[in-house]
Amino acid sequence: MPQNQQIVLDNRPQGEATVSNFKLVQSETPALQDGQVLVQHHYLSLDPYMRGRMNDGKSYAQPQPLGQVMIGGTVGEVVESRHPRYAVGDKVVGMGGWQQYSVVDANTPGTLRKVDTTHVPLSHYLGAVGMPGVTAWYGLVKIINPQAGETVVVSAATGAVGSAYAAVAKARGCRVVGIAGGPDKCAYAVNELGFDVCLDYKVHTDVKSLSQALKEACPDGIDGYFENVGGYILDAVLLRTNAFARIAVCGMIAGYDGKPMPLSNPALILINRLKVQGFIVGEHMEVWPEALAELGGLVASGKLRPRESVAQGLAAAPEAFLGLLKGKNFGKQLVKLI
Known part of the structure; x- marks a missing residue:
């Protein structure tokens, strides 16, 4: 059996996470x-939720145990099998963690899934046609539930979730507005992902500026918002919401270091009769087949062209992960392990 390199959580962050x-x-x-x-494992997925699990506090999931392999999604190839449903050479997706190899009990439901790489590259099963894509799909389709002609907004617009969100929303006839960091990301959002407008939060650095930009980008107001960030971006969006707007809360990356994130005007939730719903996509496995079928079709047809940032080698994972938390990635952040 091969030697295995692994990355474990050695100690918990005190404030900002470090290598x-x-x-x-x-x-x-x-x-x-x-x-x-x-x-x-061929690729390891790096995702913002991992930062929350590094803390030893109450959350929707148990904290990452100290001294154990960091949790994380993986895609790879079966190299040895003692299970009748899996053969050597099968391409699979699972939660193998930050390591080169994993031993999986294939009798346990949900631990491993075979995937077809004929039309969808293997790495995309960690992004557009994986957990991030289904996250975007669920928040948009099941919570926001937009009608054709409505305006929907997403923060972290060029990441794995945001890019899938745009494709699914455009397929439903929506006006889609993104919020991302930097002119290159905003240009990519409009020119390749199909956003109608993308606003640069590095230009609009406070509530007043971003709210004014949203007013111009969303002349008919905001009917649906997918939240990945929190902080002043959420405050700015709330100021532009229409009556009965829906907000799907997926992440609050601005608060992962433990800093409080108070809302500046929570009365808007009542004034505009907003629906604000947090969700964890792993609690809705019943929708995954429907979501993956649509997402796979969008990728295969070229309507969803996800971009990837790829770090090389397992040892590069911590730095790449910290960069992800600061928005240094461009598209889905992966680590190539072979």
């Missing part, structure tokens, strides 16, 4: 038991 919170270790890969398969 010193992680530790690279080597381990022996155990021999397979009946029903298990050995997966060699």
Whole structure:
């Protein structure tokens, strides 16, 4: 069995996360038991939710245990199998974690899924046709539920979630406005992802400026908003919401370091009779087949052209992850492991 490199959570962040919170270790890969398969990971997904799990506080999921392999989605190839449904060479997606190999009990439902790479590249199953894509789909379709002609907005617009959101929203006849950081990202959002407008938060650095920009970008107001960030961006969006607007709350990356994020005008929730709903996509597995079918079709047809930032080698994962939290990635952040 191969030697396995792994990254574990060595200690919990005190405020901002740092490289010193992680530790690279080597381990022996155990021999397979009946029903298990050995997966060699090709790509590791880095996602903002991982930062929240590094804290030892109350949340929707248990904290990442100290001294154990960091949680994370992976795609790869079966290299040894003692399970009848999986053969050597099968391409699979799972939650293999920050490591080169994983031993998976394939009898446990939901741990491993075979994927077809004929029309969709393997790496996309960690982004547009994976958890981030389904996240965008669920927030838009099931919570915002837009009608043709409505205006919908998303923060972190050029990431894996935002890019899928744009494609799904345009397919439903919406005006789609993004918020992203920097002129290159905003140009990509409009020219390749199909956004009608993309606003640069690095130009609009406070509530007043961003709210005015949103007023110009959304002349008919905002009917739906997908929240990834929080902070002053949420305050600015709330000022432009229409009556009965819907807000799907997926993430609050501005608060992952433990800083409080008070709303400046929560009365707008009542004044505009807003629906504000947080959600965790892993709690809605019943919609995944429908969502993945639509997302796969959008990728195969070229209507969704996701971009990827790829770090090379497992040792690069901590720096790439910290960069993701600061918006340094362009599109879906991955680590290539082979």
